[in-house]
Amino acid sequence: MQKPSIPRGTRDFGPIQMAKRNYIFNTIRSVYEKYGFAQLETPTMENLSVLTGKYGDEGDQLLFKVLNSGDFLSKTEENDYQVGSKALLPKIAEKGLRYDLTVPFARYVVMHRNEISFPFKRYQIQPVWRADRPQKGRYREFYQCDADVVGTNSLICEAEIIAMINEVFNNLQLPDFTIKINNRKVLVGITEVIGATGKEADFCVAIDKLDKIGIEKVNEELIQRGFTQQNINKLKPVFEFEGSIVEKLQFLTTYFAQSETGLEGVKETQEILKYLDSYKLENDHLELDLTLARGLSYYTGTIFEVKANGVQIGSITGGGRYDNLTGVFGLKDVSGVGISFGVDRIYDVLEELDLYPAETGAQVQVMIVNFGSEMTASGLSLLQKLRTQGIRSEMYPDAVKMKKQMSYANNLNIPFVVLIGEDEMKSGDYTLKNMLDGEQAAYKINDLISKIKNSH
Structure with a gap:
């Protein structure tokens, strides 16, 4: 070979x-x-x-x-x-x-x-x-x-x-x-x-x-x-x-x-x-x-x-x-x-000389976790809204274990992940997790977008 x-x-x-x-x-x-x-x-x-x-x-x-x-x-x-x-x-x-x-x-x-x-x-x-x-x-x-x-x-x-x-x-x-x-x-x-x-x-x-x-x-x-x-x-x-x-x-x-x-x-x-x-x-x-x-x-x-x-x-x-x-x-x-x-x-x-800005290596700003089944449609809908606002975003393509998806986000230095589970589906809120400090909170769509945009 x-x-x-x-x-x-x-x-x-x-x-x-x-x-x-x-x-x-x-x-x-x-x-x-x-x-x-x-x-x-x-x-x-x-x-x-x-x-x-x-x-x-x-x-x-x-x-x-x-x-x-x-x-x-x-x-x-x-x-x-x-x-x-x-x-x-x-x-x-x-x-x-x-x-x-x-x-x-x-x-x-x-x-x-x-x-x-x-x-x-x-x-x-x-x-x-x-x-x-x-x-x-x-x-x-x-x-x-x-x-x-x-x-x-x-x-x-x-x-x-x-x-x-x-x-x-x-x-x-x-x-x-x-x-x-x-x-x-x-x-x-x-x-x-x-x-x-x-x-x-x-x-x-x-x-x-x-x-x-x-x-x-x-x-x-x-x-x-x-x-x-x-x-x-x-x-x-x-x-x-x-x-x-x-x-x-x-x-x-x-x-x-x-x-x-x-x-x-x-x-x-x-x-x-x-x-x-x-x-x-x-x-x-x-x-x-x-x-x-x-x-x-x-x-x-x-x-x-x-x-x-x-x-x-x-x-x-x-x-x-x-x-x-x-x-x-x-x-x-x-x-x-x-x-x-x-x-x-x-x-x-x-x-x-280590002179590159910290954000230079981060291509994607936010990843949406894929929980599968009926959450997929909500994830894709949110994905489109984020992209419309100029936020570099992606959704993990497979509904695999959470640990694997989080490892993927960490490996790519993605600063935020969004979780859309059953509770989020009912409330209309989105849980945003900061991958750098571990902070996690629920936001309405407009507040979520502002949080991500103002993170730099």
Whole structure:
């Protein structure tokens, strides 16, 4: 007999888990819609021509490829197998599972540009797939909750994103988190100052691993990628400087004396901070991290990353500004900026910190005990009245022993049960039992409904 299993890096979610996930989804969705973003969905699969080349070499290796339907080997030749996968792949796989939601969004914008009013603000909540090595907080299938605005260069959008991040995590009652920001132009400026102009892609891929492998290993990787020891020595001030955002920007202004691109990144960051002042946030949770790179190659301006402090897990939100993403699909000069909330990691953070509201796991508010025979009709009638009032309710389907029915209610954390016995049939009252404290009393229908509704 075959033992059932699921692929590594994927998970099942039962009713309690889904209630918690929906709590996160709904919190994020409500903030997105409040800030004027409209919902969009794109297909699970994209053509590989859309996906490849957008995430850097390492990202391309993590794409899940989908074999062509039918006899997918019919177009191959013996020589293809000897040459290797790069020659073979285009003949056997033309599609892939989406790696993120940003590239499919850029493809959508280009395909529908004549129907879209710019600036175009959309949010998207869908799963993505990455052929990564599974570990804590890193899955092969996971949901992203993206919000992007394209068709404007205004840095007000970046300030709005910071405000949205704050609102989402405040609404999720997460007290201690840090929004790290940087600018890809700052990183380009750094490569210019250290004498490694043109190597910003290699530089970003290497220092993006700083949190994971440490400074020594990053320096080793930089050497492997063609950087000299002299380049690395000139990096030290950037790695070692500590101070407030204002102090770091002052440091960069001096550091970038000979880098126009670097100074532009500083100026953009200062402008975002100026806009953010108008929001009057009590705590913007903001930190300027000069080593923040984010490995995705399409970022060109501000980049964001959010960490939950006190929890051993990776970033829970990330994003940034991209100027050329639609250009690869034939629509030039359309700048965009966006963020993505990693729901699976946020789920784990809230679980570890025990931050879910008590009522999140309770799907059903009240269960009607089934005593069978003539009481069944009264139970079903009451059930319909409760549901008409928006109360999530059910009646136990079988007239089995009371102990079994009560165990069922307890196992599902149903807070109330209603008992309709012979006495209740005569009086027209309903006995309501609170499953949390054991309190039990008889109520008329209107009082019963009020008691249940006002219980939270």
